[in-house]
Amino acid sequence: xxxxxxxxxxxxxxxxxxxxxxxxxxxxxxxxxxxxxxxxxxxxxxxxxxxxxxxxxxxxxxxxxxxxxxxxxxxxxxxxxxxxxxxxxxxxxxxxxxxxxxxxxxxxxxxxxxxxxxxxxxxxxxxxxxxxxxxxxxxxxxxxxxxxxxxxxxxxxxxxxxxxxxxxxxxxxxxxxxxxxxxxxxxxxxxxxxxxxxxx
Numbered sequence: 067x068x069x070x071x072x073x074x075x076x077x078x079x080x081x082x083x084x085x086x087x088x089x090x091x092x093x094x095x096x097x098x099x100x101x102x103x104x105x106x107x108x109x110x111x112x113x114x115x116x117x118x119x120x121x122x123x124x125x126x127x128x129x130x131x132x133x134x135x136x137x138x139x140x141x142x143x144x145x146x147x148x149x150x151x152x153x154x155x156x157x158x159x160x161x162x163x164x165x166x167x168x169x170x171x172x173x174x175x176x177x178x179x180x181x182x183x184x185x186x187x188x189x190x191x192x193x194x195x196x197x198x199x200x201x202x203x204x205x206x207x208x209x210x211x212x213x214x215x216x217x218x219x220x221x222x223x224x225x226x227x228x229x230x231x232x233x234x235x236x237x238x239x240x241x242x243x244x245x246x247x248x249x250x251x252x253x254x255x256x257x258x259x260x261x262x263x264x265x266x
Contacts, residue, residue, distance in 0.1 A: 093261030213247030222262025
């Protein structure tokens with residue numbers, strides 16, 4: 067895992083993480099108690115200080131989960147992109163209970179991540195030429211497109227310092243306007259990102 071300072075452009079290795087067989091760590095987020103949570107395979111883990119993954123929910127996440135968001139209330143959201151069953155968002159009242167369906171994305175496909183930003187759940191979805199930003203209403207589960215991100219492969223979203231940031235699989239660090247999805251390239255690095263978190 068890498069630590070990125072979006073204001074200075076400094077990127078440093080933060081921690082190595084144990085692999086669990088063929089499972090690949092795909093996304094991370096920080097719980098209200100400061101614990102770092104991660105998805106790998108169909109499971110949710112807590113990342114310990116020594117990089118060991120402790121299982122919290124085993125084998126019940128949606129197939130191919132690609133996004134993880136934990137709200138300030140501790141509710142966990144997971145997105146997936148699976149052409150066989152369709153993309154969906156599931157939620158759980160805590161990091162230790164099995165998730166339930168929260169919203170279906172219909173024709174939209176989650177491209178990388180979801181994040182609790184201010185009072186919204188935002189996620190990146192596949193567009194025709196670049197990814198788009200979508201918002202999920204936490205009261206009604208309705209999904210709406212916010213706008214075009216102008217970048218594709220947006221694998222991670224992070225809410226920090228009152229801003230919305232994104233990272234791509236090509237190592238681009240982005241500043242995103244949550245109101246219209248307009249996106250500014252801050253800098254790029256030689257790291258392939260698959261997810262993002264804040265407060266590491």
